[in-house]
Amino acid sequence: MKIASIETIPLRIPFTTGGQSAGGVWGAKDLQMVDSLVVKVIADDGTVGWGETFGFTAIPAAKVVIDTILSPELIGRDVTLREKLQSDLQKKFHVFGRSGAFIYGLSAIDIALWDIAGKAADKPIYQLLGGSEATSLATYASLVRYADPELVRINVQRAVNSGYRNIKLHEVDVETVRAAREAAGPDVEITLDVNAPWTVREALDMTQKLSPFNLRWIEEPVWPPENYSGLAMVRKQGGIPVAAGENASTLMDFQHLLETGAVDFIQPSPAKMGGITELQKVFALANAHNVTVMVHTFYDGPGLLAAVHASAALGGAKSLVEWRYFDLEAQLYGDAIIPRNGRIGVPQGPGLGLEPNQDVIRDYRIKL
Numbered sequence: 001m002k003i004a005s006i007e008t009i010p011l012r013i014p015f016t017t018g019g020q021s022a023g024g025v026w027g028a029k030d031l032q033m034v035d036s037l038v039v040k041v042i043a044d045d046g047t048v049g050w051g052e053t054f055g056f057t058a059i060p061a062a063k064v065v066i067d068t069i070l071s072p073e074l075i076g077r078d079v080t081l082r083e084k085l086q087s088d089l090q091k092k093f094h095v096f097g098r099s100g101a102f103i104y105g106l107s108a109i110d111i112a113l114w115d116i117a118g119k120a121a122d123k124p125i126y127q128l129l130g131g132s133e134a135t136s137l138a139t140y141a142s143l144v145r146y147a148d149p150e151l152v153r154i155n156v157q158r159a160v161n162s163g164y165r166n167i168k169l170h171e172v173d174v175e176t177v178r179a180a181r182e183a184a185g186p187d188v189e190i191t192l193d194v195n196a197p198w199t200v201r202e203a204l205d206m207t208q209k210l211s212p213f214n215l216r217w218i219e220e221p222v223w224p225p226e227n228y229s230g231l232a233m234v235r236k237q238g239g240i241p242v243a244a245g246e247n248a249s250t251l252m253d254f255q256h257l258l259e260t261g262a263v264d265f266i267q268p269s270p271a272k273m274g275g276i277t278e279l280q281k282v283f284a285l286a287n288a289h290n291v292t293v294m295v296h297t298f299y300d301g302p303g304l305l306a307a308v309h310a311s312a313a314l315g316g317a318k319s320l321v322e323w324r325y326f327d328l329e330a331q332l333y334g335d336a337i338i339p340r341n342g343r344i345g346v347p348q349g350p351g352l353g354l355e356p357n358q359d360v361i362r363d364y365r366i367k368l
Contacts (some may be wrong), residue, residue, distance in 0.1 A: 001043040001079045001120070001319040003353040004110065004264040007070040008063045011365045015326040018155040022147035029241065031144075034326060035059045035366075038301055038356065039105075041064065041081050041112035047119050049110035050356060052303035053104040056274045060368050061101040061106075069093065070105050082113050082277050090250075090274075093236055099249035103274060110275025110304045111352075118351030125306070125351060129313035131282060136343040140166035141325040142298065143319035147171065149179035156183040159325060164342035165189060166216075172197055174209050191243070199231040205237030217243040218264050226253070227312055231262035241265065246281075246296035249273050256281045258289040261321040269296035271303030276310055297322040301332045312346045330360045 013033050020030050036055040042048050053062045070089060077085060086106060092110045093102050118125045126132050141159035146152050152171065155178075166189045169180055182192055192215050198206060203221040210218065222230040225247040235242040245267035248254050251274075257263055268282040279295070288292045293315050295307040297307050304321075311319035321344050331337070333354045337344065347353020 001045050001047065001116070003041060003042040003074050003077050003079055005106060006066065006074060007040040007042075007043045007065050007158060008064060009040060009361060010036060010366050010368050011036045011332075011364045013360075013362065013364050014329040017144045017146075017326060018158060018175050018343070019148070019151040020143040022026070028245060034328065036298055036301055037108065038332070038361070039063055039108040039112055041079075041109060041116065043116055047114035047116050049115035049119070049250055050302045050347045050352060051115070052271050052301040053108040054269065054307075058101065058104060060063065062104045063368055065101040066108070068103040070109065071100075074109065076257075079113055081263070082110060082117070084109060085113070085276060086277050088101050097237070097317040099247075103249045104272055107271050107275040107278075107303075110277050111302050114276045114306070115302065115351040120354075122350050124346075124348055125309040127277065127311040129310060131275075132214070132312040132316070132346065134312045134317065134346055135140045135321055135348075136271050136345050137308065137320045137321050138166060139339045139342055140168050141191075142168040142322045143170060143325050145170040145172075146177065147173070149175050152176045153179040153183040155325070156180045160184055160188055162363065163339075167191070168193055168219075168322065169193065170208035171283050174206075177210060177213050177215075180307065186214070189216045190214070191216045192211075192221060193243075194221055196220040196223045196225040196247070198222060200233050202237055203234045207234065207240045211239050213254070215240050217241040219243040220247070228257055228260040228262040230275060231257075232337060235264065236260060243267055243294065245269070246272065246298075251278060251281050251285070254285055258285055258291060263291060265292050265294045266277060267294050267296040269298075269303075270306045270310065271298075271299055276306050279306070279310050280314060283310070292318060294320055298324055300324055300326075300328065300337075301356070303356060304337065308344060308346055309352070330357075330364060332356045332360055
């Protein structure tokens, strides 16, 4: 089969958050719309594969790169040569950067090609990756940043009442974390993603203040996120396990993270770092370094499904899947992928296992 066409589909879906959100790295204060970029790859036999890039304000740049640079290179190429296509395009366009729009675009296309491969084999992707006995995986409710202890308290309790036993915060101060722990009680696992705000010294000071709250990990505590030696220092001295990797873009980035001993949990983001082709390599690297992979999935479409399949096949029962706790007005897969009692189902259909709802694509598609 050959690649016949590639279409980029930007979506904008309203959401509620259980209260006003604070400004965060993904958007402005009180953000109530979430943008995503879905990519549709059609093979010359008519088989359709679906992919997704990381979203929000990166969408226009990723769309331009896919439409004007990557797609012309890929039309007519063999859909089965995923490894070669990844390598060829990374090498050809490395001068434009080893992160951001180019890698995001490659990620979406790679996920779509895996979807096509699964459909051609009539197998779900997790079986192509080695198989799994898991029919569902534990999830954690990934909350937006509220910067308000009372809103944190309300939404943590809401998540617990919905069956989540694992919760991620995006707060950056002690009082909001205290409110979360008080609301969750001692038995719910809490992780904290601070999105790389601090110097190493500031991070160590904060870990001391946060230590009473029994955090499972602190995520990206150091600026810049590629300061791996700084992360390693926080991991060694801070007393809280460290997670990072959502901003790592290439296999070499992940190798450096692991070689420096920077993390207890590594977090490749399949819609940002090369798709499933590169994601499976990170699992192998992490296993060699005895580090647990917790795939970053701050999205709701094919990128999320890719993470579920890879986690089921390569991570096993210890894997947790991030669920963006956004209360979207419409879901690309309807109710089929929404977690139940804190667990998300592993799709059993061929490829990614689920097809996007065409009504949602029609109703929420935007022009860029």
